[in-house]
Amino acid sequence: MAVYRGLGGWLFSLLPRFVDRVEELRRLEAYALEGYYPVLYLYGPEGCGKTRLLRELHQVLKQRGDVVAVYVDAQSTSGPWEAVEAPPELARLLAEAAAEYAGPPGRAAALALLRVLGRVRERLVRGKHVVVLVDDVARPLGLERVEAYTKSLLDLVERLQAQGAASVLALATTSEAASRSILARHSHASLAQLWNLGPEAFEELLEVLSAPRHVREQAWRLLGGNPRLALALRARGWRAERLIEDTYPRVRALLEELPRSLLRGLEEAVEDPDALRENQELRRHLVEANLATPVERPCLGYTPPPDPEQGVGRSYVWQTPLYRILAKKYLEEAGKP
Ligand SMILES: Nc1ncnc2c1ncn2[C@@H]1O[C@H](COP(=O)(O)OP(=O)(O)O)[C@@H](O)[C@H]1O
Ligand SMILES: [Mg+2]
The missing domain is CATH 3.40.50 (Rossmann fold)
Structure with a gap:
């Protein structure tokens, strides 16, 4: 402490x-x-x-x-x-x-x-x-x-x-x-x-928070090093599905604001956040909703390497992989654009 x-x-x-x-x-x-x-x-x-x-x-x-x-x-x-x-x-x-x-x-x-x-x-x-x-x-x-x-x-x-x-x-x-x-x-x-913590630092935080070993890999893939979400996951007994369930209503409410015409673009941004480069309107919505953001290269310290699976592009990023996962879930629910 x-x-x-x-x-x-x-x-x-x-x-x-x-x-x-x-x-x-x-x-x-x-x-x-x-x-x-x-x-x-x-x-x-x-x-x-x-x-x-x-x-x-x-x-x-x-x-x-x-x-x-x-x-x-x-x-x-x-x-x-x-x-x-x-x-x-x-x-x-x-x-x-x-x-x-x-x-x-x-x-x-x-x-x-x-x-x-x-x-x-x-x-x-x-x-x-x-x-x-x-x-x-x-x-x-x-x-x-x-x-x-x-x-x-x-x-x-x-x-x-x-x-x-x-x-x-x-x-x-x-x-x-x-x-x-x-x-x-x-x-x-x-x-x-300032970006989320890098993988080694996040591992250290999970250690400090006494996260069971078997959840750590999944925690990184879900949270991408975000310390507050790590605390939120701990509060849910390290059960990812509970964090997903509890965060979804907020993200769904934000995504419901999107005009239907932007859902195709959302699908692309879920696959690769750099698709936002070409889609100014969607970009504005997602950035204002604090779901996605441009990424500076380099950041002040740790800079996330491009990795579409983690929601990280070269120019744009989902603020945490969790939001990308929830956007995917929303698309499945909202029906194909
Ligand atoms: N490097 C770190 N080591 C340990 N805990 C951290 C670290 N960074 C953030 N936290 C914890 O994560 C939580 C969220 O961090 P905070 O600084 O409030 O985020 P922000 O101001 O960017 O929204 C806080 O409880 C904070 O103490
Ligand atoms: Mg703050």
């Missing part, structure tokens, strides 16, 4: 031991200490481990005397103190400022962050490596505001640099694959993708 102190520490003590992400952490740590420009916007499948990676990064950085690290959980619905982790003086300023914003505390804290850090006393940041981590920013703000928010984060980076910070990294994350194309239109942010 990981040991965390500070806000939300009790919750983190319940999480499985952190596995792998060595390359990802190494790169983010380097960005944090060398500085990064413009904003770094990290996106990836739901449950692939973005929050955990940011928390682990924050944990490492806050031990250092030369770093000022602020973490905001923009999705938080508990009080402002739970939404923010920062050095005490900043945490207090952030909690006070967040109280002036309407809406859920996480959203309020994400907005307060811009104001508080934008006006922060020079002595707090001069000569320090300033690291601003805003987790899960797209949903609470709304996709239409993500771009403006990212621009504000970039203004903040520039202001902190002007105040004599040794380096600045502003990193925001999202599970909303659709925000990628919104942000790609402007140069306020660089986009990086």
Whole structure:
């Protein structure tokens, strides 16, 4: 079990031991200490481990005397103190400022962050490596505001640099694959993708979760290294058919939104996700539904090699093999297009 102190520490003590992400952490740590420009916007499948990676990064950085690290959980619905982790003086300023914003505390804290850090006393940041981590920013703000928010984060980076910070990294994350194309239109942010765990790391996670040996191969083929789904599978006694059964209604509801004319394309995308290259309309539906996504080559660290059986193409991927399997099931049920 990981040991965390500070806000939300009790919750983190319940999480499985952190596995792998060595390359990802190494790169983010380097960005944090060398500085990064413009904003770094990290996106990836739901449950692939973005929050955990940011928390682990924050944990490492806050031990250092030369770093000022602020973490905001923009999705938080508990009080402002739970939404923010920062050095005490900043945490207090952030909690006070967040109280002036309407809406859920996480959203309020994400907005307060811009104001508080934008006006922060020079002595707090001069000569320090300033690291601003805003987790899960797209949903609470709304996709239409993500771009403006990212621009504000970039203004903040520039202001902190002007105040004599040794380096600045502003990193925001999202599970909303659709925000990628919104942000790609402007140069306020660089986009990086975090993928699910690779096969060895996933095997290690399954070991940590005490998965019986005989289910591990099947778990990889079903989940493609997604840690949250591994927890969901464990909660179902490692019975794949129960996870399939329980996840299907949600995926079916999303696929029912597809016009019938797109079912032929869906069939093709089930066989090979790269079929989405040629099918803009279907692509838009599946990306907005967070079922499929473009894949960056390379991702921040582990990058999935093309493997149509696992739902991985060269350019497009099913977010987990499970969704591909469920799309297949839907097609069988909906009848041939
Ligand atoms: N590298 C990892 N090692 C151990 N557990 C992990 C790892 N990555 C993610 N998890 C666990 O999987 C679950 C989902 O991860 P999370 O970070 O919440 O995903 P995301 O933010 O991408 O939706 C969490 O319980 C988290 O602790
Ligand atoms: Mg998250």
